[in-house]
Amino acid sequence: MEFDVVIVGAGPAGLSAACRLMQQAQAAEQELTVCVVEKGSEVGAHILSGAxxxxxxxxxLFPDWADQGAPLKTAVTEDQIYLLKDEQRARRIPNALAPKTMHNHGNYVASLGNLCRWLGEQAEALGVEIFPGFAAAEVLYHEDGSVKGIATGDMGVGRDGQPKGNYTPGMELHAKYTLFTEGCRGHLGKQLIKQFALDKDADPQHYGIGIKELWDIDPAKHQPGLVVHGAGWPLCGKDHAGTNGGFFLYHGDNNQVVVGLIIDLNYSNPWLSPFDEFQRMKHHPLFAQYLEGGKRVSYGARAIAKGGFNSLPKMTMPGALLLGCDAGTLNFSKIKGTHTSMKSGMLAAEAVFEALAAGDEGGKDLVSFTEKFKDSWLYDDLFRSRNFGPAMHKFGTWLGGAFNVIDQNLFGGKIPVTLHDTRADYAQLNPADQSPRIEYPKPDGKLSFDKLSSVFLSNTNHEEDQPSHLQLTDGSIPLAKNLPTWAEPAQRFCPAGVYEIVEESSGPRFQINAQNCVHCKTCDIKDPSQNITWVVPEGGGGPVYPNM
Incomplete structure (x- = not known):
């Protein structure tokens, strides 16, 4: 199938690009064919953010979005920032002593999944073709090496790699320009970065894992628009040395709150389990005061690209652009990536449309995008936060936090120094026998829960008789290297119980429960041997997040 533009991923960057392309085409009265492919079963199914x-x-993009019914209904009414000293105590930090980027006046507590569903409706109304349930499995190239488009994955292939009775071959989608907007650690984006050496002038990308739950709470405890952020316990103490992260609690509408924990994936203790840290965190009185008596209704996890400005790869290549969290445009000093992703998609749409309107037949490296990016508020937004993550990694929570307050509040993010963090996250684990074990309490089934019941609430489903989408470069490494050196950390860093060490009479066995995968990509990022590669499963598989 031939299109002017093919967009991979129906997230905020991809849908904003699609809408902006068609807005320009309609204004210029020009024909334009735009297609969006989305691996989730529906638009928004795989979208997870705070938010x-x-x-x-x-x-x-849509100045009249409120009149058009965009699902941003709950304006932020109050910011609260806390430092948790231990499992009982919390100290509130005056807003004046927090980085200005943490202030949320004028922002909205919302479901990013629902916003993407709304953006999808706007895109279709403008004439965009959206294909949910189709996973982009392969990048296609012209003979000169430029990007030609993508191929979707075959459907109905058995675990043995052979076609089943319902086999349907994938489709080739060709385009003059292809926009890759897969989200953090995109499967194809990762390949493109390597293929075109897009990151040769950038710091290594850095990541966090964000784990989130949606709760129905007692209406008497609900405070619409209250936004709570903070750090400290449980990510403190000798057994958590060098572990950075922070929590969030947002009061949305309909008597619901979202609660979550973000842990930087540069942590060093292989005994750490992000999932279990999050579960015990909810017992702190700061969270329990809202959650007790409530009902947990959804669960999810997703990696976050938080390297920011210093880790941005080159975003253009012949015939294609890499956008949004696929490139790492999240502003971690704000803990926000929606506005930056959307803007990157809009800038790309403007560069692509200008080229096509001038008779461009595609396949070029659109340097005009780079110029637009450098002239935009997006560039300024990211540049001002370039030191935020490196400061936390270099100096720790206390000194790093103090540096960031000075940088953001006194210098407006333009302090005359740029910090760098050049060590990859996966390379930072210490050997298990040199690390303190972390003992986690058993879940009580009221505030804390186990992994399998949590995965159930993510509505995750994969066709079991299909090739595993979690591929090992060397099948011997989990037991021969990772187990003796790091006590095989995959069984702990995965928040969905995908990886297990099963003890049998003949010895331990490494088991991959691919059907549990919530597509967070943490394994692809944190595996210390870089032996796990996440590839797309059959289209439509994975979580189906409601209101997340």
Whole structure:
């Protein structure tokens, strides 16, 4: 199938690009064919974010978004920032002593999944073709090496690699320009970065894992628009040395709150389990005061690209652009990536449309995008936060936090020094026998829960008789190297119980429960041997997040 533009991923970057392309085409009265492929079963199914949304890009894309029914209903009414000293005590930090980027006046507590569903409706109304349930499995190239488009994955292939009775071959989608907007650690984006050496002038990308739950709570405890952030316990103490991260609690609408924990994936203790840290965190009185008596209704996890400005790869290549969290445009000093992703998609749409309107037949490296990016508020937004993550990694929570307050509040993010963090996250684990074990309490089934019941609430489903989408470069490494050296950390860093060491009479066996995978990509990032590669499963598989 031939299109002018093919977009991979129906997230905020991809859908904003699609909408902006068609807006320009309609204004110029030009024909334009735009296609969006989405691996989730529906638009929004795989979208997971906090989220407090800064509407800056949405204001530009649809100035009348409120009148058109965009699902941003709950304006932020109050910011609270806490330092948790231990499992009982919390100290509130005055807003004046927090980085200005943490202030959320003018922003909205919302479901990013629902916003993407709404953006999908706008895109279709503008004439965009959206194909949910189709996973982009392969990048296609012209003979000169430029990107030609993508191929979707075959459907109905058995675990043995042979076609089943319902076999349907994938499709080739060709385009003059292809926009890759797969989200953090995109499967194809990762390949493109390597293929075109897009990161040769950048710091290594850095990541966190974000784990989130949606709760129905007692209406008497609900405070619509309250936004709570903070750090400290449980990510402190000798057994958590060098572990950075922070929590969030947002009061949305309909008597619901979202609660979550983000842990930087540069942590060093292989006994650490992000899932279990999050579960015990909820017992702290700061969270329990809202959650007790409530009902947990959804669960999810997703990796976050948090390297920011210093880790940005080159975003253009012949015939294609890499955008949004696929490139790492999240502003971690704000803990926000929606407005930045949307703006990157809009800038790309403007560069692509200008080229096509001038008679460009595609396949070029659109340097005009780079110029637009450098002239935009997006570049300024990311540049001002370039030191935020490196400061935390270099100096720790206390000194790093103090540096960031000075940088953001006194210098406006333009302090005359740039910090760098050049050590990859996967390379930072210490040997298990040199690390303190971390003992986690058993879940009580009221505030804390186990992995399998949590995965159930993510509505995750994969066709079991299909090739595993979690591929090992060397099948012997988990037991021969990772187990003796790091006590095989995959069984702990995965928040969905995908990886297990099963003890049998003949010895331990490494088991992959691929059907549990919530597509967070943590294994692809944190495996210390870089032996796990996440590839797309059959289209439509994975979680189905409601209101997340």
């Amino acid at each position: 407090v949304i800064e509407p800056r890009a949405l204001n530009e």
